[in-house]
Amino acid sequence: MKQAGGTKWNKYFVAGLLMTGLAVLLGILGMFWTPYSTTAMSAAEKFSPPSLRHFFGTDNFGRDIFSRVMQGLGTTVAISSLVVLFSGGIGILLGALTGYFGGLLDEAVMRVTDAVNGFPSILLTLVIISILGSGRQNVILSLGIVFVPSYVRIVRGEFIRLRDADYISRARLMGVGRLRILFVHILPNIFSVFWVSVMIGFNNAILAESGMSYLGIGVQAPDASLGNMLSDAQGYLQSAPWYALAPGLTIVWLVLGFSLFGEGVRRRSGVS
């Protein structure tokens, strides 16, 4: 049911769209072009505070922080997108199959997801990373695996709710094939719920990726990521606070944007 406040363009949606849009655009741009080279050092301009020349100032090697934030944003957004794509895709597949068919497969998958949920997610990623080694692909893979259960649960719940709907019973009577019922008849009806969880998943992925890079098991230097910039900056918190503030506030901006966006999507579609 549509709520009274569920207008198509609510404030949350607009604010979220603007904030995430700006950040994502900067990030994508940062993958190809930055105002300064992200690796060019300059001893003369070491620790210069924010100015018109360097929006966010420079770091301990005299590198332009704004350029590095742009690149870091690009890395973070790309990794988060792939994580969400990976876990969301597998989540839809498993959730659809277990929710619709139930039975032994459902029991098995649910017990496995329970087991995965039983571990703190950061611990589990650490274990996976220590087996696979660090680096981009492995960050994506490990976070992807850790996030799968949450999507399975949501998708499974929706499929259970809809598998006995009258219109699905009728589709079965018409002789519509099982796969077609799953992915053509039911799937479009769960998107409003699914998008909300994708937004939440995005946030979790951003935070987890930053956290891992901060701990040094994510994206490796000299590539910039918001997490490893924070880690580098912590030695200079007193002398050059902008160095830590720039990537930190960027993460806040991005996460807040996605939260607002998710809330906006939720209100728009009236999901509660």
Place this chain on the structure above:
Amino acid sequence: MIRIENLSVAFGRTEVVKHVSLDLRDGEILGVVGESGSGKSVTALTLMGLVSDSARMTSGRILFDDVVLREAGKPLDRALYRSYQGAKMSMVFQEPQTSLNPTQRVGRQVEEVLRLHGTLTKEERKKKVLETFLAVGLKDAERVYASYPHQLSGGMRQRAMIAMAVILHPRLIVADEPTTALDVTIQNQIMALLRGINQKQNNAMLFITHDLNLARRICHRVAVMKDGHVVELGTAEEIFERPGEEYTRRLVEAVPSRMKRISDAESDRKTGSESPVLEVRGLSVYYQEGGNSLFSAQRKRRAVEGADFAVYPGESLGLVGESGCGKTSLSKAILGMNRRIEGEIIHHSVRPQMVFQDPYSSLNPAKTIGWLLQEPLRAAGALDRSLAMTKGDMEAAAYDMLRRVGMGEEYFHRRPSELSGGQRQRISIGQALISGPGFLIADEPVSALDVTIQAQIMELMRRLQREMNLACLFISHDINVVYKMCDRIMIMKDGRIIEIGKTEEVFENPREEYTKLLLKEG
């Protein structure tokens, strides 16, 4: 004693009640009838001071014994209302399931009314509640007192609600569709109870219903509402025998009654000479209790026992019975949706279809009407290559079906959410029939619809049945609807088919006691 003067109520900018004036005397039952959206419930809720805060009273006032309860432009005086609610006026709602708090014992909830309004001691209160339970026909009063709502049947819950409403002997009782959610036989008991209370306590009753037959039986006077207006007000006899307004006449005529049948001319045609489209022999249907989980024990319960019948081409076979009698279990088994069966089901038609009761859940909300109408054709083509059609042909067939169910081409690209209940049911019927099945099960296809829409859908179904020589199993709890639609009828009780025969014969000469009861009360 109660006067509603020139009442208008608006939600936002839309007025849903427009200049309604009604009055009620002690001991009088005033019926308010109208289709959904006519403003009858909002009128009642406003009278009771229970309408939601988003509603504004834009004109008029409400008086109780010359005390102004509410006036347009003045805020709701909650304290004043509270002194009237329960003690002087009370309400019985439609849904006995949701009107009682599921976490509290029924006795406690009824007692609450006494606690709020009286000075009785605990023992006196309990005694009074038990007395009232007995008065409303809850014979096992002690047990009901200690039960939770879910342990009672729908009828018992409604009696408990009525007990709550009458326990303080209020002067006004507002009953908003009090029997709509109940079975016919229970319905009649509740109606008799309400009338008995009215006579004994001499209180005024505002009786809101969409069911004209009910209104006719219980009300002294009747107000007919349409689009927020009272279009006609008069004694029950005047309204039903000599309706003055065109709309009232249409409403009265739309009520299925045994006076007029659609199908007299052809009903003799199909009697067993042709081979049946469906044969059911010695069919028992079971369902499982205790979940699907790996470790929980499963128990079988029999929902249908030893059903034997056949359906012939072009005929309508009616299936009548109260809820829980096994109608739906039988139909699901016939369509292969429940495989826990014994006995034989032999189909001589390809892919029988079904039309469901609830028009709001029987169309996929994510798809357009055109897509929905083409889907059966796509499915048929995917199963059997020889039936595959080109895109253009399917589209043409969908447009054709849209026209045949009486809808314009402009609906092709719309989604179900843009359609009314009646329109959705038309699309459901079109979707069921587009692949040309020889047999259709219609499970209460009109009982969720307004009475004028009901009549249109029934006409449509009869017409399509003739055009397509379609056999139909028509399930309903409303014996009058079945009378209007069906050539033969089948009466079901507690999982057994107790009587089957030609409609006229069953109606004129019912063999079973239960059938007589159903006929008398319908």
